[in-house]
Amino acid sequence: MKSLRRLTRDQKKFRTALIMLAPALVFLAGMIAYPLATVIHDAFTYRHLINSSMTGFAGLENFKTVISDEHFFDAVQHTIIWTVFSVLGEYIMGMVTAVLLNQKFKGRAIFRTFIFIPWLVPIIVAGMTWEWILNPEFGIFNYMLTSFGIVDAPINFLGNSDYALATVIFVNIWRSFPYYTISFLSAMQSIPGDLSEAAAIDGAGMFRRFFSVTLPQLRSVSLVIVFIHVIWTAVNYDFIWVMTEGGPNYATETLPIMIYRYSMRTFNVGAASALSTMMFAVMAILFVFYYRKRTKISEDMA
């Protein structure tokens, strides 16, 4: 009790801050740090749900198992394609729709509401609905294509390895771009109108005003939204699983699907943890890159 009285004002402040933060720290430790530490530990341990003889320290063996998997490098490639094209498509669609919805026209409020609908649809519902829409036997999309004579025979969009990855990327873009739209729209509304007006007076055309006035003002929000979506998309498991389960014949298998296969199909938790650790490392590097970029933008703006 005596020692408590000796605390300085700053120390008291620090103690109060610590007490206030304690619940969050307990939560973070229990819900994030512990599972994460377990995954990293398991990555270097033989751990198999069925084979009880697989125990003990594994060193880098689990990583070797993953890298020597015949599907690993394809899965890496699919993950990059899935992430880059999804985020790129979402960005372009989001930007175009935001620019359009930022114009004054009749019914703008209704369109602004409607455009958000795909993002509100749960992933499993969106995935399964599109699966049926694209079904080659009774899907409405193939019915329309064949009825209008655009194609002779139905296309198996999700069952043909030539189209499957592109199709799931398209559906992902369809579902996710409204988030970009709303984010860009709110950022655009905070851009002072006189900037654009001044540029127009100086003779800047529509495109010049967009690229020289609007786009630079969206730099900060773009960085945040792209970074978040790169991570969300790269680690996304449920959308691809619902639509193709990584098929046909691994054509849409990404790293998260591979992690799932290791843990829930072949029960090799060690290999699943090794792959998770590798993905975590890549995401951590991306975060460092983002943090530096974000700091630089903040400094530039200051």
Next chain:
Amino acid sequence: MKKKVISLMLAAAMVASLTACGSSSSGSDSSGSGDSSGSGDGENVVELWTCWTEGAVTEEESLKQIEAFEEETGITVNQTNFTYDMLHEKILTAAAGGNVPDLIWGLPEYVGEFYNMGILEDLTDRFNEWEDKDALSEAVVNAMTIDGKVVGIPYEMTVRAYLTHADDLTAAGIEAPATWEDLMAQTDYYSNNGKYLSEIAATGVRSAQELIVYLAQYDLEIATAQDDGKYKNTWNDNADELEKATKVFQMYKDLIDNGIIDPNCANYGWEETDENFATGIVSSYVTGNWLAEREESNPDTMADVAVNPIPYPSDGHQATYMECKPLFILADSKNKDGAFQLATAFCSYDWQSAAFADRSPRSDVSTDSKWSKDFQALADTGITFPPVTLGGITQAMQDALAMVLQEGEDPAAAAEWLGNAVNDALAESGELSE
């Protein structure tokens, strides 16, 4: 002082909420798992996970039976319904977390896997004392047994049959194909009738179930029991077996090449194949008698269904997949007695007659419908998966089919690859005979 009080209150609230999360799961373990010695309020509860089709007769009748069971025994049944895939995943995570239900529906494919994981209760003693056990045939009891231990109580048994739309075949002027050769002869069926004669599942667990039937028609096993009690795929050690396995993959390839099935079948799972047959998009398919439920939803297209043996190679013999589904009691269940009571109630004459009349594992329950007697007539040729961990093996079987049907690889290469891949999977799960 005020800040201190508030911060302490916040911390206490958070700790309490976290503790509540923990006690909620352990509480559900004791009450949900139905601690017979009494959860907090002394209730006798059995946590039951099922996989029935919602809205179908099995569900309606089983819910009534559960109500009657609760009244008769005083045991409360907490029932939750899943798809088999969902249940499989949830039970793996639940078992890893040590928070399992008491009684679950399962598939035969889970027997080896769950047993090897050590999550199943040995029911041998209870089973031997069960007065109604003689209603089950030896084949059914064997399907519930692994390493000499009974680990399940059967709740449903089906075999696969070759279902045909009789009107389609009559209009085409053909009989139901009895052999692979009969099937392959129908090269003009699609062009003459505007629909494919048949279909296959090439993805998902159904594809593996179909493949082992065609392999069994040549007396091939995907993994054969060895003297040391472990298993091995022996195709690559035996030229005759490898040749027969090659013929099976060649048959799949020929089905597409000869226009007997839609090339899109290469990506079909059970959802597409059952749906296509029930809606009359395709004229025949090898499937189970659960399609009886589609007579109600698709009365026009299901009225002409005929039940036939699965076509077999003329140098082989008939075989079908026997699916005897077990109710498992989990080793960590806290109410094993209650769970066993409920499991045996599921397998009772009354329950089976009401909810599983066409597909009962009991010898004394059947109906005169084609879905019962025509299917049961095929049971003698029934085969099952070996009791090993099947996750990696069924995936390899799908991959081998994809090699042939999607990548256009040589059937001989696919057969050889599958033999090695099965042994790799067995090695990983520690079940490979050296």
